[in-house]
Amino acid sequence: MRNKTYILHVLVVILFLQFSCSNKPNGDEKIVFLKLQGKKYDQLWLRSEYLTLEKPYSNGEIAVPLAFEIAGESEDGYNWKFVIPDSLHNKHIDSYAIKKQPFDFDTRTEGFIAFSISKKNCMIPTFEVENEKIIIEGTFEQGTTISYADDDIAHILTDTFVLAPTFEYDIFNIEITEEISKTSIGIYLNFPEFGKIPKENYPEELAKRIDYVKKHPNSEFLFKLFVSGGKYETKEDMKLVFDQFSKELKESETGMYFQKYLTEIVLPITLDTVRIRNTATNLFEPVINDNSKYTLVIFSASWCGPCHGQIPLLKDIYKELSSKMEIVYISIDREEDVNIWNELMKKESIPWRSLIATDIQKKGLNMEYNIEGIPHSILIYPDGKQEIIDVRINSDRERLYQLLNK
Numbered sequence: 001m002r003n004k005t006y007i008l009h010v011l012v013v014i015l016f017l018q019f020s021c022s023n024k025p026n027g028d029e030k031i032v033f034l035k036l037q038g039k040k041y042d043q044l045w046l047r048s049e050y051l052t053l054e055k056p057y058s059n060g061e062i063a064v065p066l067a068f069e070i071a072g073e074s075e076d077g078y079n080w081k082f083v084i085p086d087s088l089h090n091k092h093i094d095s096y097a098i099k100k101q102p103f104d105f106d107t108r109t110e111g112f113i114a115f116s117i118s119k120k121n122c123m124i125p126t127f128e129v130e131n132e133k134i135i136i137e138g139t140f141e142q143g144t145t146i147s148y149a150d151d152d153i154a155h156i157l158t159d160t161f162v163l164a165p166t167f168e169y170d171i172f173n174i175e176i177t178e179e180i181s182k183t184s185i186g187i188y189l190n191f192p193e194f195g196k197i198p199k200e201n202y203p204e205e206l207a208k209r210i211d212y213v214k215k216h217p218n219s220e221f222l223f224k225l226f227v228s229g230g231k232y233e234t235k236e237d238m239k240l241v242f243d244q245f246s247k248e249l250k251e252s253e254t255g256m257y258f259q260k261y262l263t264e265i266v267l268p269i270t271l272d273t274v275r276i277r278n279t280a281t282n283l284f285e286p287v288i289n290d291n292s293k294y295t296l297v298i299f300s301a302s303w304c305g306p307c308h309g310q311i312p313l314l315k316d317i318y319k320e321l322s323s324k325m326e327i328v329y330i331s332i333d334r335e336e337d338v339n340i341w342n343e344l345m346k347k348e349s350i351p352w353r354s355l356i357a358t359d360i361q362k363k364g365l366n367m368e369y370n371i372e373g374i375p376h377s378i379l380i381y382p383d384g385k386q387e388i389i390d391v392r393i394n395s396d397r398e399r400l401y402q403l404l405n406k
Helices: 184-190 202-215 220-228 235-242 253-263 305-309 311-321 335-347 359-369 394-404
Strands: 016-019 030-037 045-057 060-071 079-084 096-104 109-116 133-149 154-157 160-163 166-173 275-278 284-286 294-300 325-331 353-356 376-380 386-388
Touching: 060 079, 109 133, 109 184, 184 220, 202 220, 202 235, 220 253, 235 253, 294 394, 305 311, 311 325, 311 394, 325 335, 335 353
Parallel strands: 016 060, 030 133, 109 166, 294 325, 325 353
Antiparallel strands: 030 079, 045 060, 045 096, 096 109, 133 166, 154 160, 275 284, 275 353, 294 376, 376 386
């Protein structure tokens, strides 16, 4: 089911806050109405997260994800109302999810509600609230609860680092009404493959995306899908899609940044040839220092909570395998924030090398290695072979030890 189901799901929790919203909403509040059939719930929560800036180091700020949950109100267990207080409107919240079950530490499972269209093999468990209110109506059918175990997710609850959690979804079929078709739910379910353009029948697939944006030129959700995913053959093809979005989106901060990317000439950069600045010595040096050893290259940043969370694992690996493998950090922090990164290295007593990539190096490395998120680790063999290794995943760690202890 995992390979056949498209899932948009980001649930990273570092700080838990809960809001109780029993008062009548005023004009500045947003409301989510959920009208369910086929399954009754004793309690549901509207959940999301936003980034806040904190100052853990003397020379700068760090972006920390903060999660919150809004308890739903219902008289019958089927019809629910969630009131989003106006105090959250300026928090840059991307999306919301409906949670049905708190995190269970014994099974490492958390439960949610997701939405689908009958006879379509896709679902979406998150949605955006673009207007003052959104009404979602869905019908649950027996046998449409699925479990999704994701080895690639690090689920963090306050100060607890949970690896490979399982998410359980009750899937409700919805009707794509004219109103829903304009929301993130409808836009996604009507074209779930939009963000991943396949190589097969490429000209036809490109034309589909151009036409779809023409139908939804003002959709911020579709714009985010476009700028964050999809492998187009050329920048000219990307521009054909980009040009269909509204002037407001194209001239937004993200749009202007993307326009700059479209006009820049960026060449792929490989780890075996590039020289990157050492954050301690300020000298440019090769990423691979010793071709007789394995090298674990880790892309990280000072503001990345999950990156910090894996440091204890990396220290254990380094202690046990350093005779056979080198570890090297490549920070994607802004170059002007190198002092923040260095303070983190000092605070954590990091024993391995640390490099910081320039903007053009970041783009070239991303073009070569398709780095969609951090932490991102690549193991480079002595013979030059490469593979992705995520030390947070038990099977990947076991493979790493097996390779180096042959």
